Amino acid sequence: MLMATLALLSLPQDPALEHPVHLDRTGIEWALPFETARKRAREEGRLLAIKPVAFGTTVTGCW
Amino acid sequence: MLRSGPFTDERIVGLLNERFIPVYFDLSPKSPAGDADAKEFVTKLKPELGGSRVPTPPILFATADGALLGEASNYASEREMLAALRDVLRQNSKYAGPSDGEERRPRLARARTHHYLGKDKGAIALLSEPRTAHENLFMAQIARRAGDLDNAEKILGELDSNAFADDIAVEFGLIAFARGDVKTMRVRLAAHSEEGARAPEARYFLGVSLFHLGQHAEARLAWKELIGKYGEHPFSYRADWAYTQTTDNGPAAEPTSFTTQGPKSLLGRHGYMGRKNPDLTRRPG
Numbered sequence: 001m002l003m004a005t006l007a008l009l010s011l012p013q014d015p016a017l018e019h020p021v022h023l024d025r026t027g028i029e030w031a032l033p034f035e036t037a038r039k040r041a042r043e044e045g046r047l048l049a050i051k052p053v054a055f056g057t058t059v060t061g062c063w
Numbered sequence: 064m065l066r067s068g069p070f071t072d073e074r075i076v077g078l079l080n081e082r083f084i085p086v087y088f089d090l091s092p093k094s095p096a097g098d099a100d101a102k103e104f105v106t107k108l109k110p111e112l113g114g115s116r117v118p119t120p121p122i123l124f125a126t127a128d129g130a131l132l133g134e135a136s137n138y139a140s141e142r143e144m145l146a147a148l149r150d151v152l153r154q155n156s157k158y159a160g161p162s163d164g165e166e167r168r169p170r171l172a173r174a175r176t177h178h179y180l181g182k183d184k185g186a187i188a189l190l191s192e193p194r195t196a197h198e199n200l201f202m203a204q205i206a207r208r209a210g211d212l213d214n215a216e217k218i219l220g221e222l223d224s225n226a227f228a229d230d231i232a233v234e235f236g237l238i239a240f241a242r243g244d245v246k247t248m249r250v251r252l253a254a255h256s257e258e259g260a261r262a263p264e265a266r267y268f269l270g271v272s273l274f275h276l277g278q279h280a281e282a283r284l285a286w287k288e289l290i291g292k293y294g295e296h297p298f299s300y301r302a303d304w305a306y307t308q309t310t311d312n313g314p315a316a317e318p319t320s321f322t323t324q325g326p327k328s329l330l331g332r333h334g335y336m337g338r339k340n341p342d343l344t345r346r347p348g
Binding site: 021030038040047050 | 073086105127296297
């Protein structure tokens with residue numbers, strides 16, 4: 001089955017949790033947050049490559 | 064799946080950095096990676112991602128104004144992801160031009176960009192002789208990826224075997240794998256130093272060679288040690304993927320469904336759906 005369905009939690013974000021991008025070692029220069037990425041895409045004439053994550057991002061792993 | 068597959072490929076990472084603005088976010092507002100602006104933008108493009116239960120989201124290629132121009136599955140192989148990136152750029156060339164100052168970079172950097180875009184002739188033309196050793200190493204990588212293994216070996220054989228020992232170990236190991244010669248693959252990859260820049264890649268593929276030699280437990284130990292040592296490295300994810308699809312006695316049974324119950328992988332993941340780790344399939348020898 002290629003499509004995995006997962007329940008998404010609807011609780012508010014915990015501001016104490018650090019964004020897991022600091023753990024990222026892919027070498028991808030993620031543009032965060034989204035509005036920064038969108039602004040850059042406009043200014044630089046680029047397409048956005050957007051990866052929504054549904055499996056959950058945690059403080060111990062990116063996704 | 065992207066982390067364990069396509070994100071281990073420097074061409075995909077390079078294209079994302081040089082020709083796109085890459086961004087990720089978690090659909091869950093509870094996550095530290097949640098982003099309300101991103102979610103609003105994306106659910107206009109893909110309403111099915113706005114519900115409380117969603118399909119696994121693809122990677123989306125869109126303009127800043129909200130036009131969806133392409134997508135690639137979360138389960139795409141490296142080949143499929145690379146094709147998707149190149150296709151969307153080819154079909155929307157106004158977004159594909161070089162960045163300011165890009166043409167003033169050293170020729171090796173420019174050649175890499177040509178290679179990422181699939182323009183190997185342009186890359187090779189840029190690297191006319193005489194070449195530096197690093198340029199020759201890159202020429203060997205172009206040849207290996209094109210399947211011209213004899214030429215790749217020839218170029219590697221002319222490199223300084225001390226200065227480039229680690230790169231030579233990995234490159235010859237990957238060439239041996241492409242030939243289906245897993246004994247040579249193991250010997251070559253075992254020569255890579257622990258301190259070398261490509262140590263995670265070398266350790267991962269050393270595990271692959273052990274697996275194909277029937278040393279399944281040793282292979283899994285190599286992958287486990289790699290994950291323990293290198294954490295969030297892309298080759299840790301690839302090792303995690305291999306680990307979950309094997310046992311100490313060989314390939315593991317395929318999962319019949321996805322579940323968030325039961326044991327997690329070494330990296331704490333619930334599972335790897337969608338496809339088998341291609342490295343566990345031996346190349347024809």
